[in-house]
Amino acid sequence: MIEIALRHRFGRNGFALDADFTAPEAGVTALFGPSGCGKSTVLAAVAGLLRPQEGRVVVGGDVLLDTARRVFVAPERRRCGVVFQDARLFPHLSVETNLRYGLRRAPRDAAGPTFEEVVDLLGIGHLLARRPAGLSGGERQRVALGRALLARPRLLLMDEPLAALDAARRAEVLPFLARLRDAARLPILYVTHALDEVDALADHLILLESGRVTAAGPVEEIAARTDVPLLAGRRDAGVLISCTVLSVAEGLAALSFEGGVLVTTARPGPPGTRLRVRLRARDVAVAVEEPRGLSTQNILPVTLTSIAEGSEPGEVFLRLAAGPTTLLARVTRDSVARLSLHPGMPLWALVKAVTLDHRVTGAVAGDNSSPTTAVPTARTRETQPWPG
Amino acid sequence: MIGLTTEEWTAVRLSLEVASRSVLVSLAPAVAIAWLLARGRFPGRTLLDALVHLPLVVPPVVVGWGLLMLFGIRGPIGAPLYEWFGVRLVFTTEGAALATAVMSFPLIVRTVRLGLESVDPGLEEAARTLGARPLDRFVTVTLPLMSPGILAGAVTAFAAGLGEFGAVITFASNIPGETQTLPLAIYTATQTPGGEATAARLAFVSFSLAVVGLLLAELIARRMGRLLGRTAG
Numbered sequence: 001m002i003e004i005a006l007r008h009r010f011g012r013n014g015f016a017l018d019a020d021f022t023a024p025e026a027g028v029t030a031l032f033g034p035s036g037c038g039k040s041t042v043l044a045a046v047a048g049l050l051r052p053q054e055g056r057v058v059v060g061g062d063v064l065l066d067t068a069r070r071v072f073v074a075p076e077r078r079r080c081g082v083v084f085q086d087a088r089l090f091p092h093l094s095v096e097t098n099l100r101y102g103l104r105r106a107p108r109d110a111a112g113p114t115f116e117e118v119v120d121l122l123g124i125g126h127l128l129a130r131r132p133a134g135l136s137g138g139e140r141q142r143v144a145l146g147r148a149l150l151a152r153p154r155l156l157l158m159d160e161p162l163a164a165l166d167a168a169r170r171a172e173v174l175p176f177l178a179r180l181r182d183a184a185r186l187p188i189l190y191v192t193h194a195l196d197e198v199d200a201l202a203d204h205l206i207l208l209e210s211g212r213v214t215a216a217g218p219v220e221e222i223a224a225r226t227d228v229p230l231l232a233g234r235r236d237a238g239v240l241i242s243c244t245v246l247s248v249a250e251g252l253a254a255l256s257f258e259g260g261v262l263v264t265t266a267r268p269g270p271p272g273t274r275l276r277v278r279l280r281a282r283d284v285a286v287a288v289e290e291p292r293g294l295s296t297q298n299i300l301p302v303t304l305t306s307i308a309e310g311s312e313p314g315e316v317f318l319r320l321a322a323g324p325t326t327l328l329a330r331v332t333r334d335s336v337a338r339l340s341l342h343p344g345m346p347l348w349a350l351v352k353a354v355t356l357d358h359r360v361t362g363a364v365a366g367d368n369s370s371p372t373t374a375v376p377t378a379r380t381r382e383t384q385p386w387p388g
Numbered sequence: 389m390i391g392l393t394t395e396e397w398t399a400v401r402l403s404l405e406v407a408s409r410s411v412l413v414s415l416a417p418a419v420a421i422a423w424l425l426a427r428g429r430f431p432g433r434t435l436l437d438a439l440v441h442l443p444l445v446v447p448p449v450v451v452g453w454g455l456l457m458l459f460g461i462r463g464p465i466g467a468p469l470y471e472w473f474g475v476r477l478v479f480t481t482e483g484a485a486l487a488t489a490v491m492s493f494p495l496i497v498r499t500v501r502l503g504l505e506s507v508d509p510g511l512e513e514a515a516r517t518l519g520a521r522p523l524d525r526f527v528t529v530t531l532p533l534m535s536p537g538i539l540a541g542a543v544t545a546f547a548a549g550l551g552e553f554g555a556v557i558t559f560a561s562n563i564p565g566e567t568q569t570l571p572l573a574i575y576t577a578t579q580t581p582g583g584e585a586t587a588a589r590l591a592f593v594s595f596s597l598a599v600v601g602l603l604l605a606e607l608i609a610r611r612m613g614r615l616l617g618r619t620a621g
Contacts, residue, residue: 049513075516076525088514092532092616101528105519151518 048075081153102151259323452558503537
């Protein structure tokens with residue numbers, strides 16, 4: 001368990017951070033929030049680069065910071081690898097020397113991947129002799145990932161590692177992040193303000209708004225909540241669903257989830273691949289009787305469990321149960337009255353597959369015309385775990 | 389073209405020696421002081437800054453006089469140096485180098501500090517998170533990245549040191565073969581009947597050395613820039 005509790009005020013009346021959360025020892029915990037919410041400050045405090053006025057940071061039983069007991073472990077002894085937004089490669093050293101910088105300073109008994117494994121994982125073998133100035137933004141970020149990982153950290157901290165990159169470079173680096181997550185058996189704290197990175201990488205989600213934690217928990221659980229304005233107010237508000245590819249034929253893939261099957265034109269990988277899709281609430285409609293003669297492929301029998309306030313005055317969220325899985329639909333109050341929708345009512349959910357947007361991830365090479373949010377979840381692909 | 393006499397060559401050689409020794413002496417303290425001024429947070433930082441810059445505004449003769457008071461064989465530093473180690477600085481080449489070093493110290497500190505301030509503290513933070521302790525960080529990241537500033541400082545101080553006059557003549561006197569550097573030799577020549585030709589030849593050498601120094605500084609700056617990856621390729 002990673003315990004983080006921080007209180008810090010910048011200046012007399014400046015920004016105040018008051019965040020308190022725990023993160024699991026495994027997987028990716030995303031710190032998500034708008035810019036200026038304090039998420040990078042949290043990361044700096046965990047790394048030790050910022051000394052908060054009050055706080056406690058415990059990673060795997062080791063106390064890195066405890067202001068009450070006057071404990072402050074220096075950043076160089078914390079073994080928290082950091083990937084900065086701007087890569088921060090040493091310009092006077094070659095890529096190889098950059099990569100080995102942390103490795104040479106890591107404790108001898110620290111377990112972790114070898115130099116060759118990391119170079120292979122990140123596809124940077126052809127860059128080793130180059131200087132950082134000669135690399136593209138995406139290549140630089142891959143080298144920075146490798147350098148942090150080779151320092152054999154107990155925790156990886158990533159501070160918006162993709163934010164400085166354009167769309168094409170992000171698409172280039174994101175699969176490597178997914179690979180690293182699957183291969184490195186390390187907890188990762190991932191700061192971002194991009195929801196698609198959360199969908200693609202996170203297992204656990206911490207929402208931060210103006211210095212405070214507004215929600216925390218498994219990412220799929222949080223995504224299904226309608227009482228979190230930061231998420232519910234977005235155009236892409238909706239649930240995340242873990243799926244397994246059942247079959248792929250004639251350009252259509254069937255994805256099974258607990259509660260039904262979804263059909264998509266995306267190419268999510270061979271049968272058996274596990275992935276995560278986002279079903280946006282605005283792309284889900286409901287019908288009170290089984291619809292016929294529709295072009296919509298995905299029609300699921302569901303039960304209406306509750307009606308929640310929407311983010312717009314005239315709208316509500318319908319919480320629908322498809323087996324154990326929750327779906328969200330965004331409909332107007334008018335429709336609720338017209339169809340006299342009430343909890344417990346059996347309904348048909350129409351998922352307009354064509355309006356789901358696709359995101360490029362580790363397993364799926366990009367094709368922007370194909371429609372499903374196909375995102376491999378953690379521990380999906382076969383990877384060779386490293387010892388330790 | 390310039391056919392220098394043996395005495396004149398001696399002055400040239402001595403100037404080069406005094407200037408190089410002054411740079412060697414002042415380089416390490418200059419780097420330390422520049423680091424303190426740029427990164428240090430301690431009371432008295434402004435005072436230290438002013439103290440370092442003093443030789444820029446105080447007349448060189450006064451600096452020479454101050455050194456004479458401190459390092460003379462009865463001075464508070466000069467006396468123990470002489471009694472315990474047998475080191476005498478007044479009227480010696482070493483003394484000329486010391487006077488030159490003190491005079492060029494503000495120049496070298498300023499240039500080194502500029503070089504240090506151009507180093508992104510984010511890189512030092514990155515080194516920290518990778519497990520580098522303070523000295524390790526300084527040697528492997530800060531020092532190489534500020535080296536263009538250090539080199540520029542050294543070259544500038546060397547060039548300025550070739551021409552130091554007031555402090556040297558006051559503290560180390562004007563002894564041919566010991567402390568009579570180029571400017572002192574030129575001055576002596578102008579005071580001697582029939583010395584015009586000597587003065588002209590030495591002035592020409594002085595001028596040439598300055599130009600070569602400037603060109604060298606520029607060349608080094610370019611090479612270093614490329615080595616540090618400031619320019620791509």
